[in-house]
Amino acid sequence: MTRVITVLLALCLPLSANALNVFSCEPEWAALMEELAGDNVEITLATTAFQDPHMLQARPSLIAGARSADLLVCTGADLEVGWLPLLLRRAGNPEIQPGSPGNFMAADYVRRIEIPTNVDRSQGDVHPQGNPHIHLHPRNIERVAEALVDRLAQLDAANADSYRANAAAFLERWSDARDRWEERAAPLAGMRLVSHHRSFSYLADWLDLDIVATLEPKPGIPASGAQLSRLLEQLSPAPPAGIIRAPFENEKPAHWLSDRLSIPVIEMAFTVGGNDEATDLFGLYEQTIAMLENYRE
Amino acid sequence: MLLTIGLPAAAANAQASGDEVAELRQMIIEMRDDYERRISELEARLDSAERETSRAKRDAGEAYELAEETAIQQTSSSSSPNTFNPAIGVVLDGGFADVGAGWEEIPGFQPAGEIGTGETGFSPGEVEINLKASVDTRFFGNATFAIVEEEGEVELEFEEAWVQTTALPAGFSVMGGRFFSEAGYLNDFHFHADDFVDRPLPYQAFYGGRYTVDGIQARWLAPTSLLFEIGTELNWGGGFPATGNAETSPGAYSLFAKLGGDVGASNSWQVGLSHVSADAVDRAGGHAGEEEGGLFSGDSDLTIVDFVWKWAPLGNPTVNSFKLQGEYFMRSEDGRFADLPYDGDQEGWYLQGVWQFAPMWRVGLRHDMVDADNGPGLDGTELEDPGRSSRRSSVMLDWSPSEFSRLRLQYTDDQVLEESDSVWYLQYIMSIGAHGAHQF
8 A cells, every 4th residue: 555645644735746646435445456556556545444435525636536536436326426526526636536537436336235225324324225335246346356357457458468467366366265165254244243334235245244233223223222232132132253343333332242142253354454454355355254263163 | 636627727726827827817808998988978977067067157157247237228118208308406495583573674785686584474485396407418408486475475486497407518598597606715605505594694795695697608618637617607687786788788796716636635625716897877786586676887896705515534535524614795886876876885704614513513603794885975875874884693504304404493682683683493404306406
């Protein structure tokens, strides 16, 4: 991640004109971009692993970052609905507007799960286009990488061959790693877990984990005392293996329930940079599986 | 004897064992052939099994891909005429107020439209309806209407209706129509996004709550990693402090500049400098359209300095966050008021802090004041020098069970008039429909 030019380090200097400027909404896409493009891009990253990509504001540094971007790589599926449309209007940059080649939404290329049949806010902050936290299923990473390399080649034809070579090498390593992870994680199937938000649904889908409950009563609605008491009662007869949470989620509800059920809180990296081991996408997956293995019943 | 008998017997034995060896050899050859046949049969079966497996794997892979493709197509394509409906957001903003004596005018200031404490009692307040969408590849459109009841009459207020370019190169964008001016940090926020029930006093005194421009705005964002933006607005409309005119030249113009960035992962900041210059002709004050009091004709020059600083641990406002903002207004007016010579200076400022101390809960403190120095000779008019400044201190507590709802209790120690007063508000703000924007 050393090449990631984070907005917080940036001084008042014009951004580099040589490389492709990429504005990435989430760390996982910045990491994928590193795999595909290496030194050919300069990346402005909007969120760290410690920030909820849904709750961001269109703050000045992000508007400035989007101003000079040639390519915007975000999740889409309404994850950034609160700030990205405003950011794009403020950025004065036609290259990355919706519909332009410079506007890439990863969720358009994967099979989304948890698509609600009935969309009403009485169901919480539901996403009509399904669960947007797509990056913890390795097949999704593959599909996004395939689509993203096409987009890179389109935008920067001069370096297209290098992008394609990087992508081929990455996908080969990735599919080998996937086979290895699937074999290693086979005993995790059926592991019962509680999650804070529906942040790990794709991971559960992939590894056949059983997310028995979420601490939030409804998506985006903070856990209340009543909800926690209900969970305590519901889960006491057969406590799950642990409570998984992302670094940006409020730790208090998880610890409250963990103390009473005598089960661990499993601090997942959630995305690249979420802890010291999750330095790239491979590290993120290795670490994610290792964390679950540690707490398997 | 034994020997003679034994020899032929041995010979016969030798003959017999020679046959057996041949037989055994034959058997071994047969067995070897048999095994070899079986082995090659097994090898062939293994080969075909391997082929089957790899074909099955490939089939499974293809089936997975096909299933994914289908699922992706199903999840990403939905085609019906209402897909093109604009995003519709409705905000319900009302509540209960106990304003004491209340006020509608600030001493020393020409009344600037809908300002003041409001009335004691329950009010369903304002229903704001916002429509927005991309027009095409080059324009974005936005319209906001507010439905309010004024003294028994239901009114539809036309708050905003603008189009903005999205395809201009090099950081330029142009907006046209009716819009909230960028002069002043708080001005282009909708009222329901404010952290207190009412606008700070300088906004009420100098803008009548907010400054609306009927005209065009052009802005340019510099290609730097620190935000630097400049812009200008030309106003042909009558939004206070300007007056509408039928001239081809605008009645007011504004200039604004913003600078902003981050400090570490936890802090973000922005500072702004703006100027609004109006050439007023018979500018009236008054409330709800009724024109009363003196008219102002002359030059009105307003300068605003603003700043906002936001903090959250590692930039994550899930549990705790803090926001500090302040603005300073300075205005100079020169001309005639109520047919009297008038050369006055006014100023005002507010400073507020909002602390989110737990998920869903925030508490805020604000102090705001305005002061007029209008000179002598205006006794008996609205601009008569009050000899004191108007000021208030407010504290608020709000609770937001989700991103879409907020309940707020606010207390104000109100010293706008000579006699100080206690003002209480209980406000609800509910958003339905399209997701609101997280404006910085």
